[in-house]
Amino acid sequence: MPAARYKRLVDHLAEQIRAGALPPGTRLPTHRSLARQEQFALTTASRVYAELESMGLVSAETGRGTFVRETSVPAGHGIDQSPTAPGMCDLNFNYPELPEQAELLRDALRQLASAGDLDALLRYQPHAGRRHERAIIAGHLGTRGLAVSAEQVLLVSGAQHGLTVALMSQLKAGDVIAADALTYPGFKAIAHALQLEVLPLPPDDNGPDLAALDALCQRRKVRALYCMPTLHNPLGWVMGRGQRKQLAALARKHDLLLIEDAAYAFLAVDPPAPLYNFAPERTLYVSGFSKSVATGLRVGYLVAPVSRIANLERAIRATAWNTPAMLTRITCDWITDGTVQQLEQAKRRDAAARQQCARRVLHGLPWHGHPNSYFLWLPLPATVRAEQVVSALLQRKVSVSSAAPFAVGDHRPQAIRLALGSLDKARLESALLLVKEVIDAAACGALG
Template identity: 60%
Template structure:
């Protein structure tokens, strides 16, 4: 059973995070909290000490205890990116291979001696040039996507693909069903465009589809945002039956499906994508940031014909046309097999990093896919995620709490660790520090 003081800590932390207790609020005195919650004075003191260690409150001698100006200091979430050279980044993934720099140099040299460079300097069609869309459609065919060039819209990365989908197809107040733990970038988009997110409970194996059915019966849901192939942050790969059921629910309730495939290349031989099971209502979004390089902001949206004009209009509004030079590079690498080779090498790289994590973190339970660039580390009940992340940041290791990924009211105490942005030697050292820090926090509690 959860200790009484932990329940009080979680209640106050939730009120601070959601804004019910805004920054600057003076909290009850220790004695007043003791009386209000029917606990001892020592327990009330421990509650405030815990909240202070989480970075949510600060005690001022002679004045009292106040809610901090921000609930998460810089670096404890994913919205702020630590870029200092002495910080080991286990927060964001930007996996790179040593040969990529030479590949880029060679590709740029080749561009200068072949092709129509002048054409790359002009405005392009909003959805991209036809031959580039044909190349990307051909590349996606091996994933189970049956699409013509007309179905493909080229965008400035997968995040831009999600943005034009939200901008082009939804109105403020629309309800989107999402996993209770989901990609933080989609949460940010929903907030920016005033969409309402309804959380679907999750397990290690996938979303609770009975809960999704019940939600659709209870509310007018417009769409489901999902990552069926290598979910971020939980790493699941849904089986064919789960995908078929999602497609059936979508048809029954006339839902759009937004399929985010940013990390799908890491899964070997997954089932066909949702777009295969429900092509008439699936917006399939992918990119070339993770499988090639994060600096190449090229992505693709595959959409049914009825939505194409709306999405092209959103591309025009946000960026007018695709990045022609970068797209030309990517399509050249698709045609000569470089993309397939990089994807294979990165799957091997991710597997090695997961092996390191398994070796170093084996005393701790965590959730991951054997070839993903991240893992989800639930913490013991007595350990607060903010305290762990703050302590790691003091040791120059950047990680993220669960808060940026959480769409339900209850934020789990867990941390998400990115494995793809430091060398393997540094990853080994950093994960050792993560384990030692968590073990110390367990001992301290």
């Protein structure tokens, strides 16, 4: 097919989509049908759709076909997790905060100002953190069933930095890492930046399908597994003790590194012991205080076998040198005086109340979630497309996320994820009512 004719077809379809002649959600002809209709090769039909997809105008879904995308959805809404514009009801990004936190910070800063060793906070810190502060974190982890020494704890600038340090120090470009088919978008961003190949694992009951993991490891050389065994984001599951034991056994069988993300683990009441306990020689445990205390408190921690500490320290040096000394000091003081524990308990109650509100307002819709979590996953009715819902809600000043940021691989389920922790409770209920209204209208074909 001459290049001029091929380009004209791409331009014609793009113009129809942008003009609304092919509205969002329209299923385009199959590759074979388009090739037959236009009388050119199948590879050229595939190339046409590939160009439209690269322009952001269509999306290809395995087993379903090629669909026109909702082009009115701006960047950051349904495509990525980003703070929303002023006046928007944010159900897209979680930054749970309690009213008393600002006053706690004022008190902490006053106490810090009168500390005798204040000048020490103005200097470079050891890359892994000061030993006495690492010991405080180790003691904090002991209350969660994770008995580790200070030497096994490294301080990082938030859990996201901890994940970056873990991946860049233990893996190299081209390595294969497995992850849940729906997973934390921040992990995907790091893996992409480090040129790792991420392969999806289908879900089983309250965890990844371990038989699928076993089969995958027999087909491919998988180096690591990224997982969230205690309070998965976005599905809210908590893996059982038996599943954790099986996963640890599989990791030993296939020599897998396990990267355990525990960012939301504090919300679960009496969960099984961390995965780290089942395979301590091959697990990196990553978490922080952004969700349990405040998102602006960029302090996290990484627990590792002693044999891996040196490589992890080098990665901290390369990326941040050391954590902010003053924030680390405040965090450790709050652990010591019980403030962190009080905030975690208060946020568990707050999250539970928000979950109850969401489930009451969204009654009749299917959902996946944990009773204490700050998010809810809503699969949409078979006839409803996520981009359609995201766009309609944006017009009503409500921001939600589609499945796209969470999906690993080509399959993107028609679902939305609701973050419940960023609005006050009155605005949360109003926003959720609009979500229910829009989904119901879409299911009836009455969404304008």
